[in-house]
Amino acid sequence: MGKPTGFLEYNRETGRTVDPRTRLKNYNEFHLPLSEKEQKCQGARCMDCGVPFCQSGVILNGMVSGCPLNNLIPEWNDLVYSGTWQQAYNRLKKTNSFPEFTARVCPAPCEAACTCGLNGDPVAIKENEYAIIERAYASGIAGPRPPKIRTGKKVAVIGSGPAGLAAADQLNKRGHSVTVLEREDRAGGLLMYGIPNMKLEKHVIDRKVEIMKAEGIEFITGADVGKNHKAKDLLKEYDRIILACGASNPRDLNVPGRDAQGIYFAVDFLKSTTKSLLNSDLQDNEYISAKGKHVIVIGGGDTGNDCVGTSLRHGCASVTQLEMMPKLPETRTEDNSWPEWPKVLKTDYGQEEAIAVFGKDPRVYQTTVKEFIKDKSGKLVKAVLMSLEPKKDEKTGRVSMEPVAGSEKEVPADLVLIAAGFLGAQNYVADAFGVKLNGRSNVETEEGRYKTNVDKVFVAGDMHRGQSLVVWAIREGREVAKEVDISLMGYTNLV
Template sequence: MGKPTGFLDYERKTAGKVKPLERIKHYKEFSIPLSKEEQEIQGARCMDCGIPFCQSGIMIGGGVSGCPVNNLIPEWNDLIHKGLWKEAVRRLLKTNNFPEFTGKVCPAPCEAACTAGIHGPAISIKENECSIIERAYEEGVIVPNPPKVRTGKKVAVIGSGPAGLAAADQINKRGHLVTVFERHDRLGGLLMYGIPNMKLDKTLIDRRINLMKAEGINFEVNANVGENVDTKELLENFDAVVLACGATNPRDLKVEGRDLDGIYFAVDFLKETTKSLLDSNLEDKAYVSAEGKDVIVIGGGDTGTDCVATSLRHGCNSLVQFEIMNKLPSERGENNPWPQWPRIHKVDYGQEEFEAVHGEDPRKFAVTVKKFVGDNEGRVKEVITVDVNWEKNEKGFMVPKEVPGTEKSWKADLVLLAMGFVGAETNLPSLLGVELDERTNVKANYGEFKTNADKVFACGDVRRGQSLVVWAINEGRACAREVDNFLMGYTILP
């Protein structure tokens, strides 16, 4: 460790941001990276604490603590402090195939488990990671490295999200021939169409895909397996098949008036905006627009935040975001100690932008929707809500109870349902003869990833349910090992 007292000598410093009132004028990323010298100082803050909880990736208290891909965080923090950036990226890529993605969109459970964070600000691990990979690209360190020997075995990967890409990358490194099938017109899965451009610039995805192509991976777009790609032929032509097609079945809100026009799933709203942005810089108008509308966002997670930020950029008239859960405390409670994931109130980029424009946070907590009200033409015009209290039921579970007399009406031209996902789409698993679990996810044990169907494996959200990008990479890598073992009788993949 180059600077034993670094965490005491230097203050935590993170990348700057374009001011909210400026950044809502465009869809570009808005972070302003630190200089090389400033980032090296941030690397010096790492304590090399002996037991690096930051890289543990274990489940504690119902959430992940530390990095699910077990990044060698203290090692590459120390390397960038010493100015050894090339060595740092080599260490980083040993565990993470796509640090340029996680460095942008991961919520950083590593920082929540940082030892320095017990009594002070955590190390800026996420930004250190991002700076390492971006500098490596800038300096030409990242170049195609195709396998020197091919095994002749062929593997089909269905889905080009982070799990599918990680599996494909690892399987290709082993020398197997990989073809990735993506049903949409662009590669990247939810990285491409589920995350807005201002959070993850799509050129970063294209840059990585082009590298993977140069390393010998074949990609097929507009290839919807089960529709225009025959599943029987797929099984006949490939030695193994990996299902990595995500948990893309959105959670619905089945209340009165749900069939009114103007109510959309958030994932469709976000996808259309991104596709139109990439196709024509929004000039084709081929997306649901929030311009001039009174918008209601139902759901308080990352997707809800993305809907807030996107609606602001469209030019919405007003916006309210409903969250059925109570507002979290500003600091950890006694029942939420370090190194658990901190269950505390946070203001994300979308809420920050809304407050800059309208002077208040758009979120209303402990609220649920009772019904939608439409006009004479069948379009939504109002949302009726009621407040809830969270109480224990007879089984001891916390459930929401309506508070009498708290019904309220809200104007609405556009309603976006951002309540997460409830499992995988079932058509493809059915065609492949793959069993599903009680949550309609593909049934395959973690660590094995083998389904009941011969030579069919599953990883990522399609197996575990909706989760983080970093978990998808973890599963893709682990699944690749099992595929390699299945094909060769042993594996040398990490």
């Protein structure tokens, strides 16, 4: 603990952001980092707690508290304060395969569990992480480090999202020959086509993938296993297979008029924009456009917010974000005490931008769609919304959101984006390998393990645990790598 009184002397500071109206003119990241001097002060705020809740990664009341990767946060906070950047990078990389991703897109459960946050503001851990990894790239210490010895074992990783990339990275370090197969035209999976540029510019992914290639990992894009690549051929060619295909079955909305033209899943909307942006700077018009349209986003989570921000950049006429649940409180309630994840109201970048453009928060709480109305040509023109209210089942104690009689109202709608989450793995990949699925449509394994019912086949990430955070996917990728390594070598030295 380099500065014992740092948390008393310095206030929490984070990098500034570009004004909402200015940043809406492009699709660039809009967070401006602190200076080195300012960043050192943020490192000094860490108390080096006797019990570092920030790195615990435990589940409290069904929610994660602290970092699921068990990052050595107090150690590299102190190294940031002292300006020992290379050592900070070494400690950060010991537990986190991709800090360049998590420093941008992770919701920072570490900060929610920070002891400073019990009575004040938490340490700016995420900002410190960003500073460490970007300085590492700038100084050249984050470059390729290929293994010196190869084991002769071959592993295929199906899917190049955060879980697949983490597994590939770890197994390659061990000396195994790793091939990553990705069905899209670019590597990155969810990182590439599920998260908009504003949160994660794609050159950041490409930068890391190029390093992984230089370290000896082979990437094959356009490889749709179960369709243009046969599972039986992969099982013959490789010693082990890791399925990391994500939870890519979007949850649908079953209401009258669902077949109207102008209703899309959020993932298709976001993917089309990113792909067109990368291919032609949106000049090819090969994307689902919100320009001049009245947009309704169904879903109040991160993906829904991404749809709001993207629609605004397209130039939508209006945007409304529907949230089934009640509005969260602005501060913790008594039954949501530290260090649990804080169930409090969060206004994200897309909502901030909507407020700047339209003068109001786009979110409408306790509301859903009852019906979609289309014209004679089948085109969406309106949506019928209805209010919901919480009702408790006296027998089970469970609370459900029920329709409020007579609350229906019509609103204009040209484009509807369904951002209601995902239900599990796509069946054709699981069927191709013959792996079993559980009741939640995820690939089944023993509790805490990654081996499937099929010999040589393992699973990790959202395909295994269901829709979750990038940081959990990275953890699962690292964990499955250890299990695969043990199965190949009889032991592992991976951490």
